[in-house]
Amino acid sequence: MSLLKEFLSQVGEGYLLIDRESRVVFGNDFLLRRGLLKEGFEGKPYYECINNLTVVKCLAEALLEGRDKVCDFSHEEREYSLYAFVGGELMVVRFSDITEFRRYERSRREFVANVSHELKTPIAVLKSLLETLYEEEDREEKKVFLEKALKRVEELRRLVEDLLILTRLESGEERLKRETINLRLLVEEVFELLESQAQERGVRLYNEVREGFKVKGDWDKLFLLVKNLVDNAIKYNRPDGSVEVRAYQRDGSAVVEVSDTGVGIPREHLPFIFERFYRVEPSRSRERGGTGLGLSIVKHIALSHGGKVQVESKEGEGSTFRVCLPLE
Ligand SMILES: Nc1ncnc2c1ncn2[C@@H]1O[C@H](COP(=O)(O)OP(=O)(O)O)[C@@H](O)[C@H]1O
Ligand SMILES: [Mg+2]
Numbered sequence: 073m074s075l076l077k078e079f080l081s082q083v084g085e086g087y088l089l090i091d092r093e094s095r096v097v098f099g100n101d102f103l104l105r106r107g108l109l110k111e112g113f114e115g116k117p118y119y120e121c122i123n124n125l126t127v128v129k130c131l132a133e134a135l136l137e138g139r140d141k142v143c144d145f146s147h148e149e150r151e152y153s154l155y156a157f158v159g160g161e162l163m164v165v166r167f168s169d170i171t172e173f174r175r176y177e178r179s180r181r182e183f184v185a186n187v188s189h190e191l192k193t194p195i196a197v198l199k200s201l202l203e204t205l206y207e208e209e210d211r212e213e214k215k216v217f218l219e220k221a222l223k224r225v226e227e228l229r230r231l232v233e234d235l236l237i238l239t240r241l242e243s244g245e246e247r248l249k250r251e252t253i254n255l256r257l258l259v260e261e262v263f264e265l266l267e268s269q270a271q272e273r274g275v276r277l278y279n280e281v282r283e284g285f286k287v288k289g290d291w292d293k294l295f296l297l298v299k300n301l302v303d304n305a306i307k308y309n310r311p312d313g314s315v316e317v318r319a320y321q322r323d324g325s326a327v328v329e330v331s332d333t334g335v336g337i338p339r340e341h342l343p344f345i346f347e348r349f350y351r352v353e354p355s356r357s358r359e360r361g362g363t364g365l366g367l368s369i370v371k372h373i374a375l376s377h378g379g380k381v382q383v384e385s386k387e388g389e390g391s392t393f394r395v396c397l398p399l400e
């Protein structure tokens with residue numbers, strides 16, 4: 073045991089053991105050095121010797137609920153991630169210093185945001201120049217080239233726009249409004265925006281949200297969420313297919329569903345489709361004007377509203393994306 077204790081006193085992470093009576097049985101030097109734990113902790117209740125309120129709250133919840141818990145917190149200018157494993161006799165708590173990781177994440181986000189921002193203006197200029205050239209060109213063979221160039225520039229514009237939206241959402245700096253939203257109206261406006269795209273593909277759109285159905289949240293963000301889901305449902309549909317949006321209440325949540333009759337998503341891809349740039353068929357996505365960021369944006373918006381998003385899909389039959397938003 074003493075060897076183990078010596079080992080635990082040297083490691084670069086914090087370890088804490090708490091027994092069933094909420095008493096601290098062990099805490100390593102890391103926790104003392106970082107000022108997270110008070111000297112003379114042995115045998116005392118954890119809430120009397122831990123110097124951080126967030127940690128105390130998190131451990132209380134883990135003990136109360138009897139299940140593992142993760143939470144992030146900051147203490148004396150450093151950031152930590154805590155993992156509480158609830159065992160039979162003891163609760164084992166691990167503290168990792170994630171300050172450097174967070175710093176790295178922040179600088180990555182800032183870099184992407186800056187680059188995207190810098191690219192916006194040149195792309196807009198390029199686009200309008202190409203449009204002018206296209207309009208003034210009479211020779212068909214030249215027009216074909218210009219059309220291709222325009223399509224590529226539009227792809228770029230969309231990518232930069234999505235990157236900016238996503239980095240803003242990821243930073244957590246975006247303030248969400250809490251508006252009462254008429255969901256039927258919101259879906260109607262999304263349909264108006266995507267109507268021509270749906271017609272081109274021969275896909276019919278059905279708004280099945282009942283009159284007077286309300287959700288709480290940020291109109292612009294939820295608009296973006298529904299837009300991305302309906303956009304996918306149109307793009308990955310079959311000709312003469314359909315898209316249906318429904319909404320209902322269940323277990324204290326407002327549930328919004330977007331269903332399509334499209335190609336579906338093979339089972340093995342389902343766990344990954346919400347990741348940035350993940351596509352089931354990259355060529356199909358690109359050909360249909362996708363950036364590969366739509367579902368990441370959807371996920372972030374759902375999470376920032378305290379909600380979640382799920383998907384059910386059958387290859388060749390269609391998919392249903394389900395977003396749950398808390399009512400209060
Ligand atoms: N309704 C859907 N039906 C079938 N596949 C879908 C659907 N929605 C998303 N996908 C798959 O998930 C991938 C990621 O979606 P998304 O993040 O919106 O990127 P993209 O820009 O490619 O649409 C898509 O490339 C596609 O393969
Ligand atoms: Mg998409």
